[in-house]
Amino acid sequence: MLSLLAVIQKELLLLLRDRAGLLVLFVMPAVLVVVITLVQENALKTMGAVDTGILLINQDTGALGRQMVEALEAAEGVRVTRQVKGRAPSRVEALALVADGVYQLCLIIPSGMTERVRARARSSAQASLSEKKGTEPEATEPMPCIEVHFDPTVMGGFRSAVGHLLDLMVLRLEVAEKIKALGELLPEAIHRSLAETLAPMGEPVPALPALDLQLRWSEMPLLQVEDGDARAVQLSPLPTSAQQNVPAWTLFGIFFIVLPMSGAFIQERINGTRLRLLTMPVGYGALVGGRIIAYAGVCSLQCLLIGGIGKWLLPLWGAPGLTMGGSAVALLVITACAILAATGYGILLGTVIDTYQQAAMIGPISVVIAAALGGIMVPVYAMPPLMQKISVVSPLGWGLNGILDVFVRRAGLAAVLPEAGALAAFFCACILMAWRWERRQG
Incomplete structure (x- = not known):
């Protein structure tokens, strides 16, 4: 010993x-x-394990601009900043902050977006209900463009993830507006079709009220993906x-x-x-x-x-x-x-x-x-x-x-x-x- x-x-x-x-x-x-x-x-953090900061400028005074802001603020993994030093930054100031690396990206919602989107949705619905098959919708309003500006050092994977998030939000807004326009124009198309059919018979055709189509039906999931653990015990979502x-x-x-x-x-x-x-x-x-x-x-x-x-x-x-x-x-x-x-x-x-x-x-x-x-x-x-x-x-x-x-x-x-x-x-x-x-x- x-x-x-x-x-x-x-x-x-x-x-x-x-x-x-x-x-x-x-x-x-x-x-x-x-x-x-x-x-x-x-x-x-760069891959999205923590919240992503977005500098947001909303120049649209309509309902769609507000809906997009609310959707971004409610999105998981996103932290929206609308004011810098107590006030909303201008477009030039926002781009300068992103270029200097203070923010990773800046999102600019254009002015008049609500009016232009609704006008284009109505044109699209009219073309869909037109008697002339294959009629293209008339571009009564220029297509609004949501600007996204990235810090030059941001990697491609992060850009793709942000783009995917914005694409989903835009798609939801498009579907909602097209359904709304279709609900307004569909009764007119039905009335016109009935009038053409029943008029020779001398039958009166009552006016149809506008349809109040809602988006709730599209929010009901038909298929879901559920995350589960590979073991019976409960695990941490991700190892730190x-x-x-x-x-x-x-x-x-x-x-x-x-x-x-x-x-x-x-x-x-x-x-x-x-x-x-x-x-x-x-x-x-x-x-x-x-x-x-x-x-x-x-x-x-x-x-x-x-x-x-x-x-x-x-x-x-x-x-x-x-x-x-x-x-x-x-x-x-x-x-x-x-x-x-x-x-x-x-x-x-x-x-x-x-x-x-x-x-x-x-x-x-x-x-x-x-x-x-x-x-x-x-x-x-x-x-x-x-x-x-x-x-x-x-x-x-x-x-x-x-x-x-x-x-x-x-x-x-x-x-x-x-x-x-x-x-x-x-x-x-x-x-x-x-x-x-x-x-x-x-």
Whole structure:
């Protein structure tokens, strides 16, 4: 027991002297979590995860202009601004604000839109009821045009989403006005047709009142799409940027423990400490166990530090805080197995690698490759089919799936046992290979 404690103390002292290694273990993953989470949160805002600000100028004094304003204000995910500094901006001022990037887009409803739309709707209804088939409606009024001006830096996907929203609103207004015009003109057309038919018989034709056709029938849905969860439990609508990035980059930082671990092995081998330890009454199990416990403690501190950043620091910068949806026991088990897998890999590399240069290349590069294959940098579902098949061999992928099961899918202990078992098996395989290599080298 004393020998085990001595090994733990030795490893911690060596690590404390390795300032570059401490920076890699603590500062690098913390910075990655903060930067990537904030960047992704901004990307989510751009894609519509938060309200879109629209600078609106309504120059129309009629009912249709008011209806469009009300529809925009009631639309989900839209924040309408009609006044700047306490007054309605002019067209020139609004375009300048959008060009300067203050607003993402400006919507201008033209003056006289209501009168022109209704005149064109009446012409369209008259053409539909005309006795001359194929008669085109007469353009009694020029077509009104709703202007949409975007900030030049706005991406195409955002422009398409806004255009789709406006197209639906315009379509609804068009249908309503055409139905209204048809309700006014249809009785006249029916009366005229009856008069032509009954007049030779000497039958009087009563006048028909205008029809008050409403749009309520068109608002009744005939088909619907319902969102549902893929599991029986209730899930969050979307994982937040913190839930996506904090666990992933914490796992990435944990596996970088291989760099100081392998460096400590090589240093002991070069300065003869390794040989002196083997001549003492200290077994291989105590040497390896002491290293595992020491570096597992360091990895635990990593998790606490980065988890604290995700929970308390990120909300101060406008990003959502880290929240856990599943079992704390499941999170503890999968995290412990991931830490064991990382320390086991570090012991294997430190045993088989001979120089610092090899450790500095093989260790970080192998971790980055495993992270890329495991879905930390790019989601696995977005990879080509071949890469998706290869990704199943990544220990970081196993750990990430298990952690996301807890944070996003609200899973319990049973759900993370396959990933935890795979990580534990990886740890045992690394220790076994390191032991066999050690025995082969004498």
